[in-house]
Amino acid sequence: MKKLLLIYLLLFFNNKANAQLGCTDVKANNFNPTATINDGSCTYNGANISPATTKNLGAQLPETSGLIFWNNTLWSHNDDADIKLYTVDTASAAVLQSYTLTNTINKDWEEISQDSAYIYVGDFGNNSNGNRTDLHILRIEKNSLLLNAPIIDTIYFSYSNQTNFTATGANNTNFDCEAFLVSTDSIYLFTKQWVAEKTSVYALPKTPGTHIAQLRSIINIQGLATGITYLESKRVAVICGYSKTLQPFFYLLYDFKNNDFANGNKRKISANLLFHQIEGIATSNGLKYYASNEYFSTLNVPQKLHTFDLTNFLGVHVNGITTNISTSKKLQRISVFPNPVDELLQLKISNELIGTVCSIYDLNGKNILQTTLVNTVTTLDITNFAKGMYIICIDGQDDESAFIKQ
Numbered sequence: 536m537k538k539l540l541l542i543y544l545l546l547f548f549n550n551k552a553n554a555q556l557g558c559t560d561v562k563a564n565n566f567n568p569t570a571t572i573n574d575g576s577c578t579y580n581g582a583n584i585s586p587a588t589t590k591n592l593g594a595q596l597p598e599t600s601g602l603i604f605w606n607n608t609l610w611s612h613n614d615d616a617d618i619k620l621y622t623v624d625t626a627s628a629a630v631l632q633s634y635t636l637t638n639t640i641n642k643d644w645e646e647i648s649q650d651s652a653y654i655y656v657g658d659f660g661n662n663s664n665g666n667r668t669d670l671h672i673l674r675i676e677k678n679s680l681l682l683n684a685p686i687i688d689t690i691y692f693s694y695s696n697q698t699n700f701t702a703t704g705a706n707n708t709n710f711d712c713e714a715f716l717v718s719t720d721s722i723y724l725f726t727k728q729w730v731a732e733k734t735s736v737y738a739l740p741k742t743p744g745t746h747i748a749q750l751r752s753i754i755n756i757q758g759l760a761t762g763i764t765y766l767e768s769k770r771v772a773v774i775c776g777y778s779k780t781l782q783p784f785f786y787l788l789y790d791f792k793n794n795d796f797a798n799g800n801k802r803k804i805s806a807n808l809l810f811h812q813i814e815g816i817a818t819s820n821g822l823k824y825y826a827s828n829e830y831f832s833t834l835n836v837p838q839k840l841h842t843f844d845l846t847n848f849l850g851v852h853v854n855g856i857t858t859n860i861s862t863s864k865k866l867q868r869i870s871v872f873p874n875p876v877d878e879l880l881q882l883k884i885s886n887e888l889i890g891t892v893c894s895i896y897d898l899n900g901k902n903i904l905q906t907t908l909v910n911t912v913t914t915l916d917i918t919n920f921a922k923g924m925y926i927i928c929i930d931g932q933d934d935e936s937a938f939i940k941q
Contacts, residue, residue: 555567555569555570555571555572556570556572556574557569557570557572557573557574557576558570558573558574558576558577558578559571559572559573559577559790560573560577560790560800560851560852561851561898561924562579562848562851562898563577563578563579563800564577564578564579564580565577565578573790573799573800574798575791575797575798575799575800575801577800577801577802579802581803581805582802582804582805582848583804583805583806583807584785584804584805584806584807584843584844584845585806585807586806586807586808586826586841586842586843587841587842587843587844588841588842589839589840589841589842590626590627590628590839590840590841591628591837591838591839591840592623592628592630592827592837592838592839592840593621593623593628593629593630594630595619595621595630595633596611596612596613596621596623596630596827596838597613597829597830597838598613598614598615598617598829598830598838599611599612599613599814599815599827599828599829599838600612600613600614600644600645600646600713600761600762600814600815600829601644601645601646601647601648601656601657601762601814601815602647602762602764602815602816602817602825602826602827603647603648603649603654603764603817604625604817604818604819604825605649605654605677606622606681608622608623608624608625608631609622609623609624609625609817609825609840610622610623610647610654611623611647611815611827612641612644612647612656613641613644614641614643614644614645614660614814614829615641615643615644616641617641618635618636618637618639618640618641619633619634619635619636620633620634620636620647620654620656620680621633621634622634623840625825628839628840634680634683634685635683635685636656636673636675636685636687637685638687639673639687640658641658642658642660642669643658643659643660643661644656644657644658644660645657645658645659645660645712645713645714645761646659646712646713646714646715646762646763646815647815648715648716648717648722648765649677649717650717650718650719650741652676652677653674653675653676653677653717654674654675654677654680655672655673655674655675655690655715655717655722655741656672656673656675657672657673657712657713657715657724658670658671658672658673659671659672659692659712659715659724660711660712660713661708661710661711661712662705662706662708662711662727662729663705664702664703664704664705664708665702665703665707665708665709665710665711666700666701666702666703666708668693668700669691670691670692670693670712671689671690671691671692672689672690672692672715672722673687673688673689673690674687674688674689674690674741674743675687688743689743690722690739690740690741690742690743690744690746691744691745691746692724692739692745692746692747692748693747693748694710694737694747694748694750695737695747695748695749695750696750697710706729707729707730708729708730709726709728709729709730709731709735710726711726711727711728711729712724712725712726712727713727713760713761713762713814714726714727714734714760714761714762714763714774714775714776715763716763716764716765716772717741717765718765718767718794719767720741721738721739721740721741721794722738722739722740722741723736723737723738723751723794723796724736724737724738724739724748725760725763725774726760727759727760727761727776728759728760729759732756732757732758732759732779733753733754733755733756733757734753734754734756734760734774735750735752735753736750736751736752736753736754736796736797737749737750737751738751738794751795751796751797752795752796752797753797754786754788754796754797754801756774756776756784756786756803757778757803758776758777758778758784758786758803759776759777759778759779760774760775760776760786761775761776761777761812761813761814761815762774762775762776762813762814762815762816762826763775763816764816764817764818764824766818766820766821766853769789769821769852769853770789770790770791770792770799770852771787771788771789771790771821771849771852771853772787772788772789772796773785773786773787773788773816773818773824773845774786774787774788774816775813775814775815775816775826776813777811777812777813781809781810781811781812781831782805782809783805783806783808783809783811783812783813783826783828784803784804784805784806785803785804785806785816785824785826785843785845786801786802786803786804787800787801787802787803787804787845787848787849788800788801789849789852790852800852802848804845804848806826806843808828808841810831810834810836811828811831811836811839812828812829812831812836813826813827813828814827814828814829815827820853821849821853822844822845822846822849822850822853823842823843823844823845824842824843824844824845825840825841825842826840826841826842826843827839827840827841828841846899846900847899850898850899850900851898851899851900853900854896854899854900868884868885868887868888868934869882869883869884869885869888869927869929869934869935869936870882870883870936871883871927871936871937871938874938874939875938875939875940875941876917876938876939876940876941877918877940877941878916878917878918879914879915879916879917879918880914880915880917880938881912881913881914881915882908882912882913882914882915882927883911883912884908884911884912884913884929884934885911886911888908888929888932888934889908889909889910889911890907890908890909891907891908891929891930891931891932892905892906892907892908892929892930892931893905893906893907893908893913893927893928893929893930894927894928894929894930895915895925895926895927896925896926896928897921897923897924897925897926898923898924898925898926903920903925904917908929917940920940921940922940922941923939923940924937924938924939924940925937925938925939925940
């Protein structure tokens, strides 16, 4: 399936050529088919999701506090004293190997992230009193780590808007942090606000030294952020966290621009794992996610690794289905009628497309029908299609269209 599918909403609406702000997500309650620029105003119904799989996590990781997917495996760490990184099998959740970060101290390692060359470990847990002045991130060169001779340097930081360092008492600060991501050019911190139950987004350079983390935005996640994973190429980031009563959730951020995470779509999904302290999250493709919870002694909940399929929520965006209207001449080589349609759809193509393969996808990116086009007009029986919007594309070409089954 091509990475960019253009929905021909021009066929259904008398839209003007001028750009228009609005909600461009077809999954939203307030989807605006005439909007050409997403303004972050989309609203959604409440939703929940159960894990596809759950496995007990290796005994070496009772306080698993972060996850990344790298080198075809998961990497995690504990958040207290232990200075090792662990690789975890994605299928069995067994610990495969450990790597010691020599000459380091684990005061409160709360998150792990990465870019193409480095792994980053955040020693910035600050929930005890909210007054740490030694917040930092370890940067580990990947190749050296695999050789068990890690080259490590340090990125120190402070928050641009923290001026009061009076002890707050446990779990009573807005300057705790358990989530961060690394982009092409910067590090972004997502704080765990114990008081406001929001997350502040701060940016700082990803180079060793001492920096001021600059406040960029505040997102009202209505909960406590404990981890984040990011696919920069897809413009999708997913926060994991839980409420103060240990109800886990995922907070989806997608279709934002220029790493302004607050200006895109924002959707909260509850996870059906009550009393699981979800701390780490990772993905390799933006659809399947791994999440880990640490051992919860009060209720004797063991540390576990879960998988979640978020295709139903993110498939439209990750698979590249957009609502942009194109005026490309190439896209005039294909048309459909009637539209909307009940049973029989007429697909008309130009002569040069005869012999190509036509594929029809639903909005989750699932291939529903595929056929070779032998004439300029083809009749397609869609009687058994579910109601909704579908995408037609010509394999190997840029030609795309869409129709509504009513």
